[in-house]
Amino acid sequence: MAPTIFLLLAIFSIVESTVGEGGGLKLELIHHRLSLDNVSPMAAKSQIWPETSQFIVKIAIGTPPTKVHAILDTGSDLFWAQCRPCVKCYRQTNPIYDPSKSSTFQTLSCKSPQCHLWGSGAACSGTDTCKYGYGYGSGSTLGELATEKMAITSRSGATTSFLGVVFGCGHNNSGTFNANEMGLIGFGRGAVSFVSQIGPSVGGRKFSLCLMPYNTDPRISSSLSIGSGSEVKGPGVITAQLVRTSDQTSYSLTLKGISVEKTFVPYSTSGPPAKGNAILDTGTPPTLLPKELYGRLATEVRRHIPLKPIDDTLCYKGNLGNLVITLHFDGHVDLRLSTAQTFNKMPDGSFCFTAMGVDDKDALIGNSMMSNFLVGYDIDNMTVSFKPTDCTKIG
Template sequence: MVFSKSFYTYLTIISLLFNLFHFSYIEAQNDGFTVNLIRKRPNNIITNGVQAPTKAYLGQYLMELYIGTPPIKILAEVDTGSDLVWVQCVPCPGCYEQMNPMFDPLKSSTYNNISCDSPLCQHLYSHGCSPENICNYNYGYADNSVTNGLLAQETITLTSNTGKSVGVPKILFGCGHNDTGNFNDHEMGIIGLGNGPMSLISQLGPLSGGKKFSQCLVPFHTDISISSKMSFGKGSEVLGVDVVTTPLVSTEQDIQYRVTLLGISVEETFLPFDTNIAKGNIMIDSGTPPTYLPQALYDRVATEVRNRVSLKPISDDPSIGDQLCYRTQNNLNGPTLTFHFEGANVTLTPVQIFIPPKDGVFCLALAKNSGNDPSIYGNFAQSNYLIGFDLEKQVVSFKPTDCTKH
C-alpha cells in the first residue's frame, strides 16, 4: 500500500533523503519472463523472458513500461503493497504535476473502457458508474494519497530477453483523471505488484509461466543512471548458493506479502519481535523506504545501534526529531543488523541501514509504528538482495547480491 510517503511526513528532512535510489539487475534464471516492463505478447503465452528497467528517484523505485498503440513510455512507482496498475491520463484537471507528458487514451487505438456491467469492475473495492455506464474507480493509500479515474484495458509493451518488443493486450489498469497526494514529478502512476486480482503479477502470471517475480534494488548511493530489472514468471526463481527462504503467510488482506519476523540481531545481540510471535507480523513493501517496527522493538534496536557507533548522535536539528542520526563526511561505520525471518536470516550492512537525508548526515533507516499500523520491511532494507516472490509455492527468497554489477 505505498506507505513510503508517510515517512516524508514523519520526518521532513528525509524527503530529500530518498532522492538517491535505484534498481539494478536481476540475476534470476532466464527461461521465462524478466520484466523490462514491456508487456506480454498478443498471444496466450510468453515463451521468453521479459525485462523492465527500474530506477530510483526521491525514495521510490520507478519502472519503465510502454502503454497504448503507438506505445508511450511511462515511469511508474513499483509497489508490492498495492494491486492497482494506474497512470495519469488526459484530461487531468485534478492531478499532481508530472514532468513527462500524460497518457492520452484518445490517441491510442487499443484503449477500451470497462463497462459497469463487466465482472472486471467488481475487482475494485470502491467503484461507481458514470452516466455512460463506464466503471469509475477510487483507490486510496495509507498515506492518504488517492487516485480517481476510469477502469480500462490497454496494450502494454515490454522487452523480451532477446531484445524484441512484446505487446500484451487487454491489461486492466486505471486511467487516473484526479490524483492527489505525495507524488514526485517523475512518478506517472503506480505499478501494483501485490497479490490482488488487478496487480501486474496476477495479470502476467497465467501468460508467463507462473505467478512469480523477482527484483534486485540498488542501494541509495548508486548513480541514477544505473538501472536494474525485474523478472516475471518462469525464470524469475532465485536459486543458487546463499539463498534463504521464508514462507508467505496468507491473510484476509491478500494483497500484502506478509512474512514472520522472529526478531532482529544487532551484531551478536538478539532482540525478539515480541513475546508472542504472530504469524505474518511484517509485510514486505517496495513502496515504503524505511522499515517500520513496533515502538518497543524499535527503541531496543536504536539503543543497541547507538551503543555501537562511536559518533555522537545529532541533537541540535529540530527537523530530525527523535530520529537517530549522525554527522559524518564518510559513509557511516555502524553495526550490521540481521533480520531473523522464519527460516531465513537476512543480514544488512550499514549501507542498507543508514540513509543520508542531506550531505554529511546519516540516519537510521528504521521508524516506529504509530498505533495499530502494520510492521513493514521497507525498500532501504531490500537493496542489494535478489528477492524472489513465488506466489505458487507461497515463499519469499533472499540472495545477497551486488545489484549494481548486473
C-alpha cells in the first residue's frame, strides 16, 4: 500500500525492549477468515491472517493494553491506529484505542528529533504538537505523532514489550478500510517503520515472511520472523540487490519483463526499463502494471489459456492448468509463478488474474503474486531474497 503523500518523517527513534540484545522474534502467520475475537494475541510468535486479501497483524498498544489489528504493509513506514477522540473514524468492530487511558502514551513535540518532514520542515500546529498525515491509494489518516508501549505475545503466552515506539494516533481516518482493520503497520525501509525501530533490539533491521495463497485453509498457519534468525538461506534461494531510489521507503527492484510460458513480454517497447521500476508491496493485493505492459501481457495470457474468458476480462471458469508466468528482474532474478499465485478463485467459482493495468509508469507487485515465497528483506544490506516455499507448511 504505497503512500501517495508523505507529510512527515520521524527520523530518530529510541526503542527500549525487554527482549535480549540481538534476539530475533518468531511470529506466527495465521491464514484466518474468522472473527478476530477467535484469534489469540500476536507477539513474539505473532499472528497475521488475510482479511479481504490483506494480512492483519495483532498487536497490543498502551498501558493497560488495547488490541489493535493492523494491515501488514511493506509499502509504507508509519504504524498508525485509530484513536479517540475521533474527528472522523471509519466504523471499527473492536474498541478504538483511547490514549487518555494509557499511562505510557506521550505525544511528540515539534522540537523532538522524531518530528521531521521530508523536505519542508516539521508538520507542526500552533500548540507545538507534531502532526502527521498519510495518504494511500485506498484511504488516508491524519493525527498526531506519539510514542507508546507495544507488546506482542507468542502462542505459548510469552510477551515481548517495546517502549517508546513512534506511531501515529489517527483522529481522522477514511478510505476502504473495513471494520476489522484498525490501522496499518508499516514494514518499509524508513527510520520510523516498525521493523526499523525494533530492529536494533532483535538482531537487525531484517525480516522474512511467507504469505498464504488467497484460498488457504484457515486452520493452517506459517510464520513471520523479525531480526536474528529471519535470514532466508539454503537451496533454491535467489537474492537480489535492492535499488536505491529517491523513495526511502520502498523495496524496489528493476523489472525487465514478464514471460508467459516461453513468450517474453518486455517491460517497455521503447527502450530499457528505468532502474527500480517495481515495488514489492504486501499492503496491496493485486499486482499493478503500466497499462501498455498489461495490455501486451493480457494478450499472451489469453493466447495460452484454452478457455473462453468471462466478458472482456481475464477471468475464467474451468481448469486453467498450470500456466507458468515468470517475473524477470535485473541481476538474473527470475521468479516462476504458478496459477495459485497469478489467479485468485472468486466466490462464484471463477478464477481471475491477480494483475491489473494502471496509469503509472512503474509496477507494484502485490501480495497475491508473492504468496508461496519465503521472502527475506534485509534493510541494512539492501537485499531481498526469495525461496519458493509451501507457506502452509512453515510453523
